[in-house]
Amino acid sequence: MPGVTTSDSPAAAPLAITNVTLDGVKVTVRCAAGVIAAIGSDVVAQPGDEVLDGGGMAIMPGLVNAHTHAAMTLLRGYGDDLPLMEWLQTRIWPAEASLTADDVYWGTRLAIIEMLRSGTTHFVDMYWHAPAVARAVADSGIRATVSSVFIDGGDAADGQSQRPRVLDELDQIDAAGPLVHPAVGPHAVYTVSPPSLAWLAEVADERQIPIHIHLSETEGEVADCVAAHRMRPPALLESVGMLGARTLCAHGNWLDDAELDLLATRGTTVATCPVSNLKLANGKTFDIVEGMRRGVPVGLGTDGAASNNSLDLLNDVKILALLHKHLASDPAVLPAAEALAVASGAASPLLAGHTMAPGDPADVILVRTDTPEMTPSPLPEALVYAASGSMVDTAVVGGRVVMRNREVPGTDEVMAEVRTRSDRLRKH
Amino acid sequence: MPGVTTSDSPAAAPLAITNVTLDGVKVTVRCAAGVIAAIGSDVVAQPGDEVLDGGGMAIMPGLVNAHTHAAMTLLRGYGDDLPLMEWLQTRIWPAEASLTADDVYWGTRLAIIEMLRSGTTHFVDMYWHAPAVARAVADSGIRATVSSVFIDGGDAADGQSQRPRVLDELDQIDAAGPLVHPAVGPHAVYTVSPPSLAWLAEVADERQIPIHIHLSETEGEVADCVAAHRMRPPALLESVGMLGARTLCAHGNWLDDAELDLLATRGTTVATCPVSNLKLANGKTFDIVEGMRRGVPVGLGTDGAASNNSLDLLNDVKILALLHKHLASDPAVLPAAEALAVASGAASPLLAGHTMAPGDPADVILVRTDTPEMTPSPLPEALVYAASGSMVDTAVVGGRVVMRNREVPGTDEVMAEVRTRSDRLRKH
Secondary structure (H helix, E strand, O other): OOOOOHHHOOOOOOEEEEEEEEOOEEEEEEEEOOEEEEEEOOOOOOOOOEEEEOOOEEEEEOEEEEEEOHHHHHHOOOOOOOOHHHHHHHHHHHHHHOOOHHHHHHHHHHHHHHHHOOOEEEEEEEOOOHHHHHHHHHHHOOEEEEEOOEOOOOOHHHHHHOHHHHHHHHHHHHHOOOOEEEOEOEOOOOOOOHHHHHHHHHHHHHHOOOEEEEEOOOHHHHHHHHHHHOOOHHHHHHHOOOOOOOEEEEEOOOOOHHHHHHHHHHOOEEEEOHHHHHHOOOOOOOOHHHHHHOOOOEEEOOOOHHHOOOOOHHHHHHHHHHHHHHHHOOOOOOOHHHHHHHHOOOOOHHHOOOOOOOOOEOOEEEEEOOOHHHOOOOOOHHHHHHOOHHHEEEEEEOOEEEEEOOEOOOHHHHHHHHHHHHHHHOOO | OOOOOHHHOOOOOOEEEEEEEEOOEEEEEEEEOOEEEEEEOOOOOOOOOEEEEOOOEEEEEOEEEEEEOHHHHHHOOOOOOOOHHHHHHHHHHHHHHOOOHHHHHHHHHHHHHHHHOOOEEEEEEEOOOHHHHHHHHHHHOOEEEEEOOEOOOOOHHHHHHOHHHHHHHHHHHHHOOOOEEEOEOEOOOOOOOHHHHHHHHHHHHHHOOOEEEEEOOOHHHHHHHHHHHOOOHHHHHHHOOOOOOOEEEEEOOOOOHHHHHHHHHHOOEEEEOHHHHHHOOOOOOOOHHHHHHOOOOEEEOOOOHHHOOOOOHHHHHHHHHHHHHHHHOOOOOOOHHHHHHHHOOOOOHHHOOOOOOOOOEOOEEEEEOOOHHHOOOOOOHHHHHHOOHHHEEEEEEOOEEEEEOOEOOOHHHHHHHHHHHHHHHOOO
16 A cells, blocks of 8 residues: 555564575575565575574465455354345344444454464455554554445435544554554445545545445445436446545446446556355456456455455465356466465555565565475465465564464464453344 | 275274363263264263363364365376366376376375365275275275276277276275275266276176266266267266266266256265366356255365365365355355255265264364454354364374374375475476
8 A cells, every 4th residue: 555665664673584485496585674675595694683484485475455344353153144134234233333442453453363374464454443443453563554434324414524533533543553554434335425425535635545445346236326326336436536546446246347447547446355245145246357457456355254254365365266267267367376466465556565576565474385285386376276374374564573383472362352242242 | 985884993992082062062072993982061081091182172073075086186286277178188187197006195195184184084086096095095094985087988898898907996995994995986978988887887786885977077078978979968877877876976067957856866976076166167066056955965075186276175165155155146055054064974875974973983073163263163154164174183083083283194204205206297
């Protein structure tokens, strides 16, 4: 995202990752001041470096979860297999109505642990009590783009009355730490009035921050938008100045070809969430193959744990690739390297996916390749088709080691808090 | 499968699994003479029992991989993302032409390690050098139904000439050990002549063993069968006496409703392999929802590691459930408990999926529920939607502990053998 730069990264002692494999070659990777300082088979650890042995592992950029509602780990497995409206009305909405900021903090902490343990080093979140999300991010050492959920129910006056809160929350998120990036989060065209969409777009423009919105997730959303506004959802966003290169649209299941062209022209990113789309039976999923062909920037999201129910992008990238081979009746589409680029944010400038070059952010993961599941293990195929997140051993964000040997500090406390809070929420 | 009885199981010391959770209740499970001897919160370990602490874990029947080619771990990731015929002609077939029995032994050993580490305790295999597969099964302590691949290229005389070898291999498989069950393995209607199908069905009938065959995997197979025989594949199998309750058909992607009814009437099982179908872009996958509604016995297979590329049924059962919610446009179809029953063999008498009742085979797994990914973890939803195979800690087959703490004896040697052999095979 904008702002993912050296100066954003927290100070961390220089780090030397030795004996690790990159593109089949054993190298040492030195990280300093939050970025990759040097990389190569002739690079050596310097005196004072924290040294981390990467034997038996491959190094790669961390993955980017382009759309989630992290704190929904609290509602994981609550009302699975129910029809959509029954699920929302009898489970999710009543539970969310009694959520506290502290619930969101702990639910987000758990999600972050799960994401780190499956290779995600940056996630894009939209949820209630966003300052609590920001605190959880800062306390965990992961990178995140954080937005609140903005809803005015179509009432522009109500939306306007929320403006001071929106600006205050953006300030709080911004202040939470160098790895926390604020975004505005209009929920969707069916829950936010056009005037509110317009001023939120202005806020994002003034602050040069991203816009995170759900777009064309269901057929009903498109039909309702046409009925209410005589425009389909992307045209409505265009009319209020909300389509641009800092806009991230989640889902995009019901976009037509002309809309793909519009998004490509505006440089607007689509975060596809195939697992959620299948689980909720949205009827269609974003046509990422056609979208990429037409130049739409893309990313991969898990959506929340209530509709996935995992936050493991290495599982989801396999489903993404396989589903589109099926839909295209062609096993050659979305080959492994391309699918992995989508999951690591490299297919969208907004998601700031990076390579392993010196100067890039030191957001990297080490993946075990010496497991039975990865043997034999030509990469990147093994990462996409054979691995799951459980093969991720180590995560480094901004040059700081946030997970080693799959252990994230504080995990037991976080699980205990979430169990208690989850039990309470499910009683409503 | 037929023959999965107490007397088949190898002698093992009595085993008491304590402190484990079954349907939300802490119980002790005692296994003796290969079966579950007692189960309950008041059951206690007896003097002389091997005691295994199941704290933090749930116990459930082991999973059944209903269709695979285990030794194809040797070819994992070899030619991914290629069009089907190019993949077969330039990669798979040339490599398979130089396979030795020892290659198959080591490739199968690796597959078994991977299957145990993801909760499979019984797999149904079809591959070249089947006696070597049987040896690998016996040396590993897993349960398997093993068949060779029978192909006569449509030449009945050639088929007849193979008869002594077929019978000899069945004897070798049968003699390999109490957990190894032989089956006949006619490859498919497009590779085996009707007279050979007929005598193979007779052999299966005489020996009361299963028949394992690919059926209606591709649209081309159906069209070619109609052109050659004026019958669609199920009708051809019916005409040669091959449809019965001991027959397991892999794939079944292009079965129509009348064919589902025919299979239901005959009690013939379909092993669906959704991940392989998507990866190879078969165009359709078996309609398991309609099949089950019409009474077809069903199971879940991974297919070989060259077309999956994992052997993790807990990944595949999620994809199975989600894919059919999508295809049916209904999030309520194939709910978690039903999907899990399919993966554990309980939806087919032939696959002998069992419950946890006393007298059932002691083929059980312990799954960690105290992980971040499984928190909160209502079962069975968490197993289907949130878990991956990496949460399986312990596997017991026929009352014998074959994996503990995810460690399977011999893993390092097996991986080293497969790496060397795989490198050689990929040079062709």
